Amino acid sequence: MAVGKTTVGRILAGRLGLPFRDTDADIVAARARTVADIFAEEGEARFRELERAAVRTALAEHTGVLALGGGAVLDARTRGLLAGGPVVFLDMEPQDAVRRLAAGPVRPLLAVDPEAVWRATSASRRPLYTQVARVVVATGGRTPEGVADIVLEALAAAPAPGR
Structure with missing residues (x-):
């Protein structure tokens, strides 16, 4: 969350x-x-179902750059769809996340004690992100353009599995 996937x-x-x-x-x-409204009205489990379907559809239809929601990796089937692809995990330090979250839109999972929830969420998801990522790029202290530079360099240096 708030790492800059879309940007x-x-x-x-x-x-x-x-x-x-x-x-x-x-x-x-x-x-x-909104995502927040879906969470509030239908719950996280329903949102994750919608997310899984959206990822499956996007991977089947889209041939460009795809940003996934931060929780997409929670589903094992989604991780299977991502396996072997040019997946990039944008990583950030907790203090950077808290700063960005404070300045950004409301996040349904972070309504109470955003820093503690972000830390716990990050810790539980990190192994899943690294499981599917071909490369991991730390975003701390970098502009979005600088992160994009590193992503391109890292993908060029990280050959696809089996190649």
């Missing part, structure tokens, strides 16, 4: 001359409600 994804897509897509935006468009 960096758009920069990467522009540099690569590819389309950009964000699965959270797909869900919002399909449901005509």
Whole structure:
């Protein structure tokens, strides 16, 4: 959450001359409600179902840069779909996350004690992110453009599995 997936994804897509897509935006468009509203009205389990379907559809239809919601990796089937792909895990330190979250939109999972929840969420998801990621890029102290530079360099240096 708040690591810059959408911002960096758009920069990467522009540099690569590819389309950009964000699965959270797909869900919002399909449901005509915000992620926060879906969480509040239908619950996290339902949102995760919608997220899994959005990721599956996007991977089947989209040939450009794709930003996934932070919880997409929670589903084993989604991780299976991502396996072997050019997946990038944008990583950040807790203090950076708290600063960004304070300045950004409301996050349903962070309504109470954002720092503690972010730390716990990050700790539980980190092994899943690293399981599917071809590369991990630390975002701390970098501009979105700088992160995009490192992502491109890292992907070029990290060959696809089996190659």
